[in-house]
Amino acid sequence: MAFLFGRNRQRTAQDMVRTVKELLLRLPKEEGASSKTEEELSRNLTQMKATLQGTPEVEVAPDAVTQLVHHILAESLLPILVDNIHRLPFEARKDTQTIISNVFRFRNPGSTSPEPDALKEVLRQQPEIIIALCNGYDRRESAGACGGILKEALKWDAVAAVILYDEPSPTGKTIDIYNDVDVTAPSTGKGIFWSFFTWIDTSSFEVSADAFDCFRLLLTKHKQLVSQYISTNFPLFFDKYNSILIKSDSYVTKRQSLKLLGEVLLDRQFYEVMTRYVDSGENLKLIMYQLKDDRRMVQYEAFHVFKIFAANPNKSFEVQKFLVMNKQRLLKFLPRFLEERTEDEQFCDEKAWLVKAVGGLPDSVAALRPPEGRVGGGGSGGGGMPAQQQQASSAQVRS
Amino acid sequence: MAEDYQMLEELGSGSFGTVYRALCKRTGETVAIKHIDLEGSDDDIREIQQEISLLSTCSSEYVTRYRNSFVRGTKLWIVMEYLGGGSCLDLLKPGPMAEAYIAIIMRELLLGLDYLHSTGKIHRDIKAANILLSETGQVKIADFGVAAQLTNIKSQRLTFVGTPFWMAPEVIQEAGYDFHADIWSLGITAMEMAMGEPPRSDVHPMKVLFLIPKEKPPRLEGGKWSKEFKDFVALCLNKDAERRPSARALLKHGFVRRAGKTDILQHLVRKARDYESGGSRRDSDVRYYEETLREMSSADEGDEWIFDTIRPSSAKGTVKKLASAQHTVKRRKLERIPSGDGSDVEGAAAALEDMKLDAGPLGDIANSSNTTPTKDLSTIRTPKPRLSSQRKVSALTIRKISISSPTARRVSRKVSGGTPTARKISAQQPKQPLGLDMSFGNGTSTVRQFKRVSSGHQQPQQQPQLKPSSPPQQTAASTSPQDSVFDSDSENKPPAPPTSAPSQQTQTTKEALLGRRCFVKCIDPSFAEGQAATADRQKREALSRVAEAWSYLDEVDPEGELILLKTIMDRIQSDPKLASALLPQRVAAAQLASLRMNSPSKKRTSTMGVEAGEVGARDMTPPTSPSKPARRQPTDRSSILSSAPSSPTKPSGSPGKLVMNPQNPHLRRMRSNQQLAAEKAVEEREKERTVMEEKMPGRVEPGMEHVGMLGDVLYGRWSEGLQARWPKA
Structure with missing residues (x-):
């Protein structure tokens, strides 16, 4: 009996996957009146979801899950599923999200690899699924589901690496x-990573916010990987970050990206990125303009970036110059800056410290001497500062 | 996006924001739009995003449908389907519901919960207030502010959220909970609808949190309810979450299986509506959406950062730039002054006089500030532009109120949102000079009403401007024409009472003005309060006779009134025992105020000082109508009077605090005038204090008016400290 039962289920799992695949392939061809296909598809996807995660009444059968995952991978169902997700009916999209997330989570019993087995298999064989999921942000219909899958999958370094190191290739193959x-x-x-700037910038609020959330996860969950990546692509990254995110017309994007920037720069793992960033006078300028934004929370988030410039004990000539030129203005401006934040002790302390630090600057630019070999200012990416010297500054900032 | 909708009236507001009814221009469909000001909190925008993403993954006829969301300025607009029937809580207003209705609502709710639970969502805040009805009787679950999306159907939650009376024991105990928590809340909601209130509603919410896990679950009792209903509630309210049935299982329960169609609920909706309109609150309470104009503040433009360097020794260039920048400031200010005095019509006589006296000083200060551009301007001159624009803030607030805000509530909301209000000031300012008085010709009761509130609320904004500011600002501010104009104007705004009308012409001297002011601000309210506080009939009568006599004195000889008051005050003060008993804090406070008043411009005579103090005082106390109306509504007035200046954070104060409240800045100022002479000696010692004062909290810049409240509190503390330092003065 048990034997029969098992075979029966095996066949069912395979059938289910094949049926779904067929229906999906039929879907794009039937524009409009494809309600019957949609219905059938929805039913099968719901069934698949129930098999993978159970229902409140029925526990999952590990055996059945293994079978189903095996067949899904064997039939390469996932890429087709992701490509068609925006064509699916509302509930089927959410089921699809659940199905893919569950597959990505799947581990063989006793497996010890960092990533779940099924995900690893996917990344080896079909890494383009990750790219396709990112491209889900192109459409409002698919953004939620794809974003949901991505954000969960971004727990794993390997997924982040696929997104970061994706490059268009002549063969159309995604990087291994x-x-x-x-x-x-x-x-x-x-590569796909840079598309995030576009999605954040140009999408509707929902999609933009979701894409930003994903972007933030990418930057903050894989610090080592990302700091290496940003260091390699420093000018490109900050060119986009500044011009698209910080200068964004959208209040939400501006505020969130300033906040993220502050978080990233103050993270020990991003030390090298931070030193290069605060060397640039252009960056300082941009942040100082944000201090004068007419929206309080933008000012507030900008403050947390600005303080890093001021706290750096080895300021580049250009940064010093800009600070000194605006010394009187800053001394006038800072004491009254966000005065209502009296409850925020840390902020008040930092502000008081900042006033002192700015007050300690020389009064005129003439007193500044461009350091050897750095005449003309730090430019947008000095970066060559001895790391030990800088350690003190970052510690100070963090404390 | 926002242009696609025609905003209509307000439906409700809360900590989350304000909900409006609106029309979708494209489809003609009515929608509800929730406005959330993202500037309003430090909270991560992600939390709000969470709610949206949860809503956007719901598609059920039992859940309020989400349409769209977008950001406009700093506000997030969430477009939802409009449900015209109101919430179940609204339906409870006429009284508890009949069981038949409850059964229908329960069935619909179970269908909604089944949908949510099957898609991995826990609502976590099921209660009557969060259940909405359409006009046709459809029942929908709303408000996903604390709802949770589970990634895995079997996972549990630990977060402690919900509303205490409705919370399941396992949620309170934070031992991990799942969908069953919503079923408990559903059971409580059923009881709420049957009885009008949730069980244990008489207990403090915090105490309820202890009772729910500890005591037996509540039960529906009495012969009023069917056995099935009682059983249904008992099933929901099982303290063992595991043994609580799921939504799907409960749908099979006899109580809901026999429930009727949703159309029947239309009766309830109609009943509630009749009840509402019977209370005749509807019409007067309707608030319409009003676009908040947001214009860039140009006040800072002269202060822009400087980054272009041509020469390494750019100090010179900086100076030049700065000078020109200051120039702009100056020009703008000059533009403003006419707009300021133009805004006054009613108090013209008094205003003109004040202007004549003080236009000079203002001009001087303004000019000098603009000619000395660099470093040293910090102490004296920098605050100047700030002050002027700030005064504008308050003026504009009033203007806005009078023109466009239909109710008191709206006013308070507008005013309290300090930053946005301030933000639009500077650019908008010069355009509408005469707007201020337009609406007061009608003299309807609504106007008076919101007028009162507005002045109360507005107070905290004005206050810091004068009180904790440094001496030069102080004098400049209190004597500048706009200020007095604005002020006397606002005082005259409420329909002039008959008593003051005939004597208007006699109010030409300063002393007369002062005297009248004393009466309006101190004497009259004191009598009104005394009257209210006196129970004995004989004593009341005596008191009222004195009041009458005094009001006659005020009518006939306000100058004499002032002198009389002054003499009384002086005598009280010269008697140490009386002084310490009656004005202990005021002594210190007065000293403080005088110190502020005396310092740098020493050539100011004491009369000038008095006047400065007086005008200041006028600013401190909210403008209210003189005598008669006040006597008619003593409590109203006194609460405003006492609360507004002394504790702006708490808008309602007890009437008892009115006169004796030592923090009453008006009294403080009165004292200070009396003491001017006595304190010449202390002056020298205190001069250095003024430097300190420069650093005091409460200095306000445009857009930061709400700091005023805090500044006020800090100022109070500081003055207490001073009192300890100089116990006698």
């Missing part, structure tokens, strides 16, 4: 992150 990644090669700026 387990084999051919050269972290020192600069990005062309055409």
Whole structure:
């Protein structure tokens, strides 16, 4: 009996996957009146979801899950599913999200690899699924589901690496992150990672906010990977970050990206990025303009970036120059800056410290001497500062 | 996006924001739009995003449908379907519901919960207030502010959220909970609808949190309810979450299986509506959406950062730039002055006089500030532009109120949102000079009403401007024409009472003005309060006779009134025992005020000082109508009077605090005038204090008016400290 039962279920799992695949392939061809296909598809997807995660009444059968995952991978169902997700009916999209997330979570019993087995398999065989999921942000219909899958999958470094090191290739093949990644090669700026700037900038609020959330996760969950990546692509990254995110017309994007910037720069793992960032006078300028934004929370988030410039004990000539030129203005401006924040002790302390620090600057630019070999200011990416010297500054900032 | 909707009236507001009814221009469909000001909190925008993403993944006829969301300025607009029937809580207003209705609502709710639970969502805040009805009787679950999306159907939650009376024991105990928590809340909601209130509603919410896990679950009792209803509630309110049935299982329960169609609920909706309109609150309470104009503040433009360097020794260039920048400031200010005095019509006589006296000083200060551009301007001159624009803030607030805000509530909301209000000031300012008085010709009761509130609320804004500011600002501010104009104007705004009308012409001297002011601000309210506080009939009568006599004195000889008051005050003060008993804090406070008043411009005579103090005092106390109306509504007035200046954070104060409240800045100022002479000696010692004062909290810049409240509190503390330092003065 048990034997029969098992075979029966096996056949069912395979059938289910094949049926779904067929229906999905039929879907794009039937524009409009494809309600019957949609219905059937929805039913099958719901069934698949129930098999993978159970229902409140029925527990999952590990055996059935293993079978189903196996067949989903064997039939390469996932890429087709992701490609068609925006065509699915409302509930089926959410089921699809659940199905893919569950597959990505799947582990063989006793498995010890960092990533779940099924996900690893996917990344080896079909890494383009990750790219396709990112492209889900192109449409409002698919953004939620794809974003949801991505954000969960971004727990894993490997997924982040696929997104970061994706480059368009003549063969159309997505990079194999387990084999051919050269972290020192600069990005062309055409990979999927850079599309996030566009999605954040141009999408509707819902999509933009979701894309930003994903972007933030990417930057903050994989610090080592990302700091290496940003260091390699420093000018490109900050060019986009400044011009698209910080200068964004959207209040939400501006505020969130300033906040993220502050968080990233103050993270120990991003130390090198931070020193290069605060060397640039252009960056300082931009942040100082944000201090004068007419929206309080933008000012507030900008403050947390600005303080890093001021706290740096080895300021570049350009940064010093800008600070000194505006010394009187800053001394006038800072004491009254966000005065209502009296409850925020840390902020008040930092502000008081900042006033002192700015007060300690020389009064005129004439007193500044461009350091050897750095005449003309730090430019947008000095970066060559001895790391030990800088340690003190970052510690100070963090404390 | 926002242009696609025609905003209509307000439906409700709360901590989350304000909900309006609106029309979708494209489809003609009515929608509800929730406005959330993202500037309003430090909270991560992600939390709000969470709610949206949860809503956007719901598609059920039992859940309020989400349409769209977008950001406009700093506000997030969330477009939802409009449900015209109101919430179940609204439906409870006429009284508890009949069981038949409850059964229908329960069935619909179970269908909604089944949908939510099957898609991995826990609502976590099921209660009557969060259940909305359409006009046709459809029932929908609303408000996903604390709802949770589970990634895995079996996972549990630990977060402590919800509303205490409705919370399941396992949620309170934070031992992990799942969908069953919503079923408990549903059971409580059923009881709420049957009885009008949730069980244990008489207990403090915090105490309820202890009772729910500890005591037996509540039960529906009495012969009023069917056995099935009682059983249904008992099933929901099982303290063991595991044994609580799921939504799907409960749908099979006899109580809901026998429930009727949702159309029947239309009766309830109609009943509630009749009840509402019976209370005749509807019409007067309707608030319409009003676009908040947001214009860039140009006040700072002269202060822009400087980054272009041509020469390494750019100090010179900086100076030049700065000078020109200051020039702009000056020009703008000059533009403003006419607009300021233009805004006054009613108090013209008094205003003109004040202007004549003080236009000079203002001009001087303004000019000098503009000619000395660099470093040293920090102490004296920098605050100047700020002050002027700030005064504008308050003026404009009033203007806005009078023109466009239909109710008191709206006013308070507008005013309290300090930053946005301030933000639009500077650019808008010069355009509408005469707007201020337009609406007061009608003299309707509504106007008076919101007028009162507005002045109360507005107070905290004005206050810091005068009180904790440094001496030069102080004098400049209190004597500048706009200020007095604005002030006397606002005082005259409420329909002039008959008593003051005939004597208007006699109010030409300063002393007369002062005297009248004393009466309006101190004497009259004191009598009114005394009257209210006196129970004995004989004593009341005596008191009222004195009041009458005094009001006659005020009518006939306000100058004499002032002198009389002054003499009384002086005598009280010269008697140490009386002084310490009656004015202990005022002594210190007065000293403080005088110190502020005396310092740098020493050539100011004491009369000038008095006047400065007086005008200041006028600013401190909210403008209210003189005598008669006040006597008619003593409590109203006194609460405003006492609360507004002394504790602006708490808008309602007890009437008892009115006169004796030592923090009453008006009294403080009165004292200070009396003491001017006595304190010449202390002056020298205190001069250095003024430097300190420069650093005091409460200095306000445009857009930061709400700091005023805090500044006020800090100022109070500081003055207490001073009192300890100089116990006698």
